[in-house]
Amino acid sequence: MGKNTAPRSPRRTDSLSRELIIRSATELLDSGGESALTLRALTVRLSTGYGAIYHHVADKGDLLAAAADDVITRVLAGAALDDDPRETLRRLAVGLFDAVDAHPWVGAELSRQPWRPALLDFYESIARLLNALDVPERARFDAAGTLTNYVLGVAVQNAANARYLADTETDRASFLDNAAAQWAQVDPARYPFVHASVTQLREHDDREQFLAGLDIFLAGIATLT
Amino acid sequence: MGKNTAPRSPRRTDSLSRELIIRSATELLDSGGESALTLRALTVRLSTGYGAIYHHVADKGDLLAAAADDVITRVLAGAALDDDPRETLRRLAVGLFDAVDAHPWVGAELSRQPWRPALLDFYESIARLLNALDVPERARFDAAGTLTNYVLGVAVQNAANARYLADTETDRASFLDNAAAQWAQVDPARYPFVHASVTQLREHDDREQFLAGLDIFLAGIATLT
DNA sequence: ACCTGAACACCGTTCAAGT
DNA sequence: ACCTGAACACCGTTCAAGT
Numbered sequence: 133m134g135k136n137t138a139p140r141s142p143r144r145t146d147s148l149s150r151e152l153i154i155r156s157a158t159e160l161l162d163s164g165g166e167s168a169l170t171l172r173a174l175t176v177r178l179s180t181g182y183g184a185i186y187h188h189v190a191d192k193g194d195l196l197a198a199a200a201d202d203v204i205t206r207v208l209a210g211a212a213l214d215d216d217p218r219e220t221l222r223r224l225a226v227g228l229f230d231a232v233d234a235h236p237w238v239g240a241e242l243s244r245q246p247w248r249p250a251l252l253d254f255y256e257s258i259a260r261l262l263n264a265l266d267v268p269e270r271a272r273f274d275a276a277g278t279l280t281n282y283v284l285g286v287a288v289q290n291a292a293n294a295r296y297l298a299d300t301e302t303d304r305a306s307f308l309d310n311a312a313a314q315w316a317q318v319d320p321a322r323y324p325f326v327h328a329s330v331t332q333l334r335e336h337d338d339r340e341q342f343l344a345g346l347d348i349f350l351a352g353i354a355t356l357t
Numbered sequence: 358m359g360k361n362t363a364p365r366s367p368r369r370t371d372s373l374s375r376e377l378i379i380r381s382a383t384e385l386l387d388s389g390g391e392s393a394l395t396l397r398a399l400t401v402r403l404s405t406g407y408g409a410i411y412h413h414v415a416d417k418g419d420l421l422a423a424a425a426d427d428v429i430t431r432v433l434a435g436a437a438l439d440d441d442p443r444e445t446l447r448r449l450a451v452g453l454f455d456a457v458d459a460h461p462w463v464g465a466e467l468s469r470q471p472w473r474p475a476l477l478d479f480y481e482s483i484a485r486l487l488n489a490l491d492v493p494e495r496a497r498f499d500a501a502g503t504l505t506n507y508v509l510g511v512a513v514q515n516a517a518n519a520r521y522l523a524d525t526e527t528d529r530a531s532f533l534d535n536a537a538a539q540w541a542q543v544d545p546a547r548y549p550f551v552h553a554s555v556t557q558l559r560e561h562d563d564r565e566q567f568l569a570g571l572d573i574f575l576a577g578i579a580t581l582t
Numbered sequence: 583a584c585c586t587g588a589a590c591a592c593c594g595t596t597c598a599a600g601t
Numbered sequence: 602a603c604c605t606g607a608a609c610a611c612c613g614t615t616c617a618a619g620t
Contacts, residue, residue, distance in 0.1 A: 147603080171594060181605040182595075188603095192594065243468040245521065246514040247536065252543065252551055259550030273557040276550070278570030285510015289471040296470065311472065318477065325484030325501070326477055332498040345503030349570075352577030372584080396613060406586040407614075413584095417613065 148180060150188040150198075158199045161237045165298060169196070169237075197248065200241035204250040207231035211257075217264035218350065224257055225283045225346055229339065232287040236298065239291025242284060255280055262353065271356040282349055286342050293338070308334050373405060375413040375423075383424045386462045390523060394421070394462075422473065425466035429475040432456035433482075442489035443575065449482055450508045450571055454564065457512040461523070464516025467509060480505055487578065496581045507574060511567050518563070533559050 156177050160168045171192065174185055189195050211227045214220045232239045242248075259276040267275050297307055312334040320327040381402050385394045396407055396417065403410070414420050436452045439445045457464045467473075484501040492500050522532055537559040545552040 170592090172592090175606090183597080183606080184604045186595075240468070243465070243513055243517050246517050249539075252540075252548060256548045256551050259554070263550065272550075273554050273561070274566055274569040275573065276554075277561070277566050278573055281511045281514060281567075281570060282507050285514055286506045288468060288513065289506060289510055292468050292471050314474075315477075323477060323481045325488065325497075326481050329484070329498050329501075336498070336502070341499055341502050342506075344499040345506060348500065348503055348577035348581070349573055350577070351580040352573035352575070355576040355580070356573070395611090397611090400587090408587080408616080409585045411614075 148178065148184050148188060153178065153185055153188055154195065154198045154202060157195050158202065161199060162235060165295065166237045166240060196237075196241050197245060200238045201248055201250040203231060203235050203238050204228075204248070204254075208250070208253045208257075217261045221258065221261045221265075221279075221350070222343065222346060224254070224261075225279075226339070226343065228254065228283055229287045229290065229342055232291045233294055233339075236291040236294040239288040240295070243288045246284060251280075251284075254283075265350075265353070267353055267356055271353075275353050275356065279346075279349060279353075282345065286345065290338050290342070373403065373409050373413060378403065378410055378413055379420065379423045379427060382420050383427060386424060387460060390520065391462045391465060421462075421466050422470060425463045426473055426475040428456060428460050428463050429453075429473070429479075433475070433478045436482075442486045446483065446486045446490075446575070447568065447571060449479070449486075450504075451564070451568065453479065453508055454512045454515065454567055457516045458519055458564075461516040461519040464513040465520070468513045471509060476505070476509075479508075490575075490578065492578055492581060496578075500578055500581065504574060507570065511570065515563050515567070 153174070156174060157169055160173055160177065169192075171182055171185065175181055178185070189198075207227050207230075208224075211224050212220075214223060232242070255276060258279050259272060262272055262275055262279070297304060302310075312330050315326050315333055316330045318326055378399070381399060382394055385398055385402065394417075396410065399410055400406055414423075432452050432455075433449075436449050437445075439448060457467070480501060483504050484497060487497055487500055487504070522529060527535075537555050540551050540558055541555045543551055
């Protein structure tokens, strides 16, 4: 009964919980991508059995969704505010973009289930900022929906690129060189515009193009008054 | 040696080919969704062995990509033209949207590999139409990229919804009712805009909102001149 | 060259049995 | 109530062997 008579084993002594499982899953996903999250790997990491995990979590889909919710909630809670609603909106959008870029598996999960409760805050913020930008009420639903769709859609696609790059272990520069080389090879007579875009393709920055697109949408929304 | 002495067996007599395999895969995907495409199911349908398939196709990813390319190529080839570039652009965009809606697995594949050669024609058309709309050359790359991202992004997300609805066997109406009920339950003080959007959420049409977003984008583009 | 299909190395999930 | 881990029903992929 005396405390510390035996040396503490390095093994985790606190009991299993849903939170702990989700945190471990997130760590596996962040370090090794989607394929790193297997139930087997989880049991090893948590030194437990399959049933213990299934006791706290419905199935693998539940686990992935909960992990993605966590990431999204965290990034939205930390989004910086600004006096200028336009600037706040840009920061919010780029915050989500960066988070999905840093955790590409979140992008895959978002494309599996585009509407998660964690995104309610995002939609609410967008709508509020559009209101501050004097978007008339009649147009707000479509404008907020479109903006949300744009941000999520591009973030998800960008994450797909990030996953692809991580999988093939090629860096972004050579990937773009490769793509540009392919674009350069197409028939200039049939694809004049593709051909003309080769240089920009090689030099462009996805994040900046994302922001450029956001500005186009905001300019379009400004005409809705 | 006489012809037709024995009755033709119902079994396929022509030899296996990559095209035939891809066509069969597409049929499996269209009728049963992504989970219906297994190598096992393919061998049964083609009454052949695993090795025969792997002789014509690198792996399952290759197969999925080729099947998706086929669908995209087909829809782009059949896209209707119009004298008005704005109208042509809308038809092109909605054509891709509808195709991905009809074949949701194409959406999943697009979100796995956002840039496929089959989309070169799409990008080229977009860029040409933006040129016809007097978008200055300097802005064209970002504008065409953003538009492509928007169309693909929303189509992919919409396909995710379609897959979700198909999986859970709930219809769209009750799905939206359910979502609207959830939105209605959120704290109106904390989420005033979400709360105010409940009715529109229940009544909105994804395809029309997609087009509304497209028009917002086009209005934004017009300010770039 | 093209095909066969048993075998392999994985998955996610279940469940009788333990504490 | 919570956990264990062998067992099950699947996957995609390989490969020695056939024609």
